[in-house]
Amino acid sequence: MSKDVLFLTGVEDFSTIIEKKTYYIDKTSYLKELFMSTSEVMNALFIRPRRFGKTLNMNMIKEFCELNYQNPGDKSYQQKLFIDNGRNLAVATDEYKELREKVMGEFPVISISFRGVEGSYFYEAVSKILLKISSLYEKFIFLRESKLQTKEQIEAFSYIYNFSTTKNTKLFKPEYLAEAKQICGSFLSTLAEMLFKEYQKKVLVIIDEYDVPLQKAVIAKEPYYDDMLDIIKQISVSTFKQNPDPWLYKGIVSGCLRIAHQSVFTDANNFTTYGMNREPYTGFFGFTKDETHKLLDDCGLSDKENDVKEWYDGYRFGKKHIYCPWSLISYCDEALHGSTDKPQQFWVNTSGNDLITMFTDNSMEAHNAENIDKLQKLMEGENVDISLMEFTTYPDLRVGVSFDVFMTLMLHTGYVTFAEGSDTIDKVTLRIPNQEVLYCFNKKRELLFGENNPYWYNQTLSLVDLLMANKTDEAQAYQKYRR
Template identity: 70%
Template sequence: EPYYNKILEIIRKISVTTFKQNPDPWLYKGIVSGCLRVAHQSVFTDANNFTTFGMNAEPYTGFFGFTEEETHKLLADCGLSEKENEVKEWYDGYRFGDKHIYCPWSLISYCYAATQKDIYAPQPFWVNTSGNDIVSMFAKNSIEAHDSGNVDRLQRFSDRNVIEISLKEFTTYPDLNNNMDFDIFMTLMLHTGYATYAEETYSTDRVKIRIPNNEVALCFKNKFENLYTKNNHHWFNQTLSLVDLLMENKTEEAQMLISTMLKEFLSIRNSGDELYYHGFMTGILGIAASTKGLEYYEEIETGTGFSDIIIDNFDSEIACILELKKTEKLEYCYDAAQEATKQIIQKDYASKFISKGYKKIYGIGLGFAKKSCRIVSLGNLVEARTNQ
């Protein structure tokens, strides 16, 4: 936008003048190449009887990039035969029919750069030729729609797992803004080189796909990391809200927000270790606390132990002490939160701030199980100490 419809009209005119030549045709054969079927954009309606060859159509499967034999010869010609395994990890991995194909742009770019230096490490070439905005758009729309299923499947795919999809075509690019169907998106990823068929795929409808190589994997990794920063306003606004809720001891609202964020951003396969939840909460609270001018600490010595997370508002003399516990079963999530509060008391984590004369010190235990969270609050520990 705003040029989409304008460029389609230009292409339609080119199509008519090129392929529709009655009564005196001068063109014997025309070939149009691209990543999607030409009929999708309705720009060739005046040119009939197109024959479409996809990436698995014989005998053309070896024409979309460099085959293993061609790559072997190219590296030998450039004096880079010893780099063959490294090149394979970075630029191979595409499966067209029964052939393994290397990305031609990346391979040529690598060979040129490597021959200019004695030591040269592989780097992304093809994925850096575009903004890769379609990946960010899909992930952001899924997050904002609270579609944890899409986010979880995309996360598993980006971690280089084989996933299964139904091949689904779409009509035009603008339709993607309105239809964030996962299968449609991944079919587009397959057509455009961000995914490839897994070796065990034989069906023509329900297929297994994977990330082809290190170059594309790095692209997805960078996109996901960018989603969990200030650049993703939806995510960042949630983190700011959570800091406010915790510092005001509004635990019911905080519990609901954390559970929502777990479902949106945490893949269930990663929820097997307490350290992962610790990292998750650190990612949520660290930047947000700093943005609000608050001090943020993790694993600092206080009392007779080391508290998991502390958020400190020095000016207002308010501190929030967070202790995290993880359990395997959802029904024990609340018990884990209670166990966390017991540790806050037993280790006397509040003593450091009580000695400084803080007015409010909230002790909060968080229990985690899979994609759920339960919170138990000890209330204001200053008042509790005074009442004793």
């Protein structure tokens, strides 16, 4: 077994992975598709489950495209990171020469992630957005000294930076919260206009995990979905307009869900959504069968391929079988440098699985035994047939959604996948993808039907009491009512 393969589990910074000579599965071939193919799009929305490499890929794109702000035209950073690193990345080959000349190190880049934007109350979540704005503006603080910017632009920049830095802890005051919401809607376009003016180059905008604040808003102590939706919409409208500003080169956005009806991108119809089954990006996120085979071979773990397949494979993205990258890297790292080479659950530990909890709780309260029975079928390894339903809004989960809507949501978030032979549009067949996700469902089953859940536990005790008293008619009536 090889011991010299190094991993940085949880690190999603491309430069750190390359510079520290840790393991990287090359996804740079997709850069040509993104920026120079005949199917190139203005704005792209990538929808994938969590922990499937979205953030690392977004960061890789940023590092490849971003110009040297102090010395425009200097591409030595990218040359070292992508070309002269001894890894023979796809983008370093002659086939990508034109891409390197036209795109590498050529554009101002605004990149922001909404991961971690949450709070028990609305103002707490907005405060976290301000902290991200403050950090972003700190990177471009040199623009305040530019001779190319107008006095008004510099004042607007300074106002946003100073407010985000000094007032982010005071948003419990309504007047500050109102100002903060305005800043959230304008910070990106204000910065982009200045960068465009400074370098006479269009700006690449990257937004990672755009939908996290919306999901967290639903499960908050005091839910604030509509307020957060307004902010995300403002950012979208001011950045990705139907008739885009002259400063926009391209927008690249990632998330788990495309929300319908109250769409974040209502006024940005030039968005192209790349779901799990839309080519040519089905292999862009996650590890393909061939990539997984090489990884295990490099680690001296080829004899574990069947175990790995059972635990971490099972996802269907288009015609490809995709492995969960977070779990696979975590497994290899543990097998090489930890205490065991037995598969474990890694992916399920990265979330509280709030979506399953919310749906099952609502099903119990509504005495909807049919929903629970279908979940039970999944946990027993059976397939379920549904009609794919475009997801509406997160708050629907609180008031109850159909099983088909819930399963569509589960599909996008990685809890289920398409069964072999299933169509991928309209009426489809779904299954739990692998042993790791099944573990998650089984833990949820233990919670639902165990004594730690007073709802089901008390109902069971009542039913047992009736049966012990030989009150079979009452027991049957009780059970029928509960179903």
